[in-house]
Amino acid sequence: MRFVDEFRDPALARVVIREIETIAARMERGRERPFAVMEVCGGHTHAIFRYGLEGLLPDIIEFVHGPGCPVCVLPMGRVDDCVSIAERPEVIFATFGDAIRVPGSRKSLLTAKAEGADIRTVYSPLDALALACRNPDREVVFFGLGFETTMPSTALTIRRAAREGVGNFSIFCNHITIIPTLRALLETQDLGIDGFIGPGHVSMVIGTEPYRFIAEEFGKPMVVSGFEPLDLLQSLLMVLRQLESGVAKIENQYARVVPDTGNRAAMEAVAEVYEPRETFEWRGLGSIAHSGVRLRERYARFDAERRFAVPEISVGDPASCRCGEVLTGKLKPWGCPMFGTACTPETPLGALMVSSEGSCAAYYQYGGVRQPQFEGAA
């Protein structure tokens, strides 16, 4: 496949890996702990495991899997709200497939579906809008989920629903924004992260400018990366070069897709439809100011939270769950006593075990190969 195979070329990979090894060997001297590079995006986590990248790198380099899986960071209380909407007899609840197994405090959407709720898997918010048009006597609610990557498509869908006067369509908005979250992460105590691999798809929308504070205020390098294995290796090499030279800046490895200024049309649609919430709760990370969005007053009639009474009860993570520490890179999944025992993909306790992009699920699914090296905390 053109534009894909080139970025999976093992021969080219060996060249990049050799450069990484050379630079790592120079930097290793006097170093007491590994260089921890956080890949923010769940798509990157998935690719790292799928291609077995960790096994190809020197031990002195370690990936920390960040909070960039929107399914994983969804708190239980929001899942409960979601189930309560989905269980209303008049509602057809349309969701992306990933979200369907996320555990709430009572049940997941999958269980609600088995018990009779009308829950449909869709692949685009436009599919949900089409469902609303085909079922005028039902209320179709779309589970709006994701970072800036998916925000424009729901914004455009809402604009279209407004333009076409579709009265039985709304979204349960759980969109979240990456910048406040990265800031909150960087402000945590004892953050053991040396550099970042920046999210490619989010950046396609917001550009690279908004990340500047990471370098300027916190002195950490970030390289926005594509999703193929060569992209990731090259981005890692770019982060290491910055670390070695002692500079910190924002670089764009994914320039073939990500313009530094982002996508203006997408940003305008987002700004027109959404406004920041004062605060939004994240699983494992707690409440983060301005990290979520909701529909503006002008589009209030498409807001499922305003249309239906939802319980809005905040539910804490199970006490035994250490998702937060894993999300902030303080703990490897192996370090959690629940990992692989009480918490497995069949019976996930924490959300990180649910989505294929959650780091625990990825470790469980793919990661056994290097298990001994991961033992203990990061």
Next chain:
Amino acid sequence: MNPHVRHLRRTLPATVTLAHGGGGSAMRDLIEGVFIAAFTDSDAPLEDQACFDLAALAAVGDRLAFTTDSFVVDPLFFPGGDIGTLAVCGTINDIAMGGAHPVALSCAMIVEEGLPVEILRRVAASMAETARAAGVPIVTGDTKVVARGACDKLFVTTTGIGVVRAGAHIGIGRARPGDIVLVNGLLGDHGAAILSARGDLALDSAIESDCAPLHGLVGVLLDAAPGTRSLRDATRGGVAAVLNELAEASGVGVRLRELDLPVRPEVVGFCEILGLDPLYLANEGKLVAVVPPEEAEAALAALRAHPLGREARAIGRIVETRPGRVVMETRFGGERIVDMLVGDQLPRIC
């Protein structure tokens, strides 16, 4: 063809109603007009069971193989096949994977009221054609009609018997370190065909199901590699599920090489767009064979000489290390574990 049956066919209504399940003349008309007309040329009176001559069975092998499978595929018709071809091939393949020669099938239909009779006719015709081409007759059956909503259009259960060839000892727990893992062709076609035929992905593709009866292929494989240890058709859960079961049951590790996996470019592209993995996609005409190393070359040659095995490939080997685990050397030179899926393989959202 029985002239009595031909007469009945003209009198059938356009849709199936609950009356067709009532045990009366409407039911008999449906069964005779649709199923009997398709499955047999004989006008002998219908019995409740088929009978087999034991001596004739014993002449083919030394053990009886017996299996059953239900089919609930949606949509009923898809590129490369339909629920009928699937029901015939699926059960033939389950028999064949025991090293057995299939002898006969039964067919039980659960029909939702309101289904057009024409659909039933089409399914029955393709079952009959597939069974005839495979040389395995459908010799008995049953039909039930249920109220709307009690099933989805049409569910089919086929049961089969076969005779295991003398000397063949095939089982999921028999793989040993050093053995070679073979597949008979391109992986994931059926899963990709069904997903795109469902239409809700808005993806057009020319991918057809690989649905095919594999007993002939198994025959030539066992001739060439009589020491074959394990055979499985890689249906739901794909090759990944088969190899995980094998690793666990045999107490061995399986080592795959991603570069050796045969997947057609259309399926690679399909998986790329949807975030799926061809190793987990269902097949309906693909088997995984584990053969001893000294027979691997002959086995591969025999598979490739058969029309259903032209793209056969060795994809990995059985190892002592990491028993119970399937490990893949990635195209990229890394390693990853290929685990079982928990539920469906669902597309990723971003």
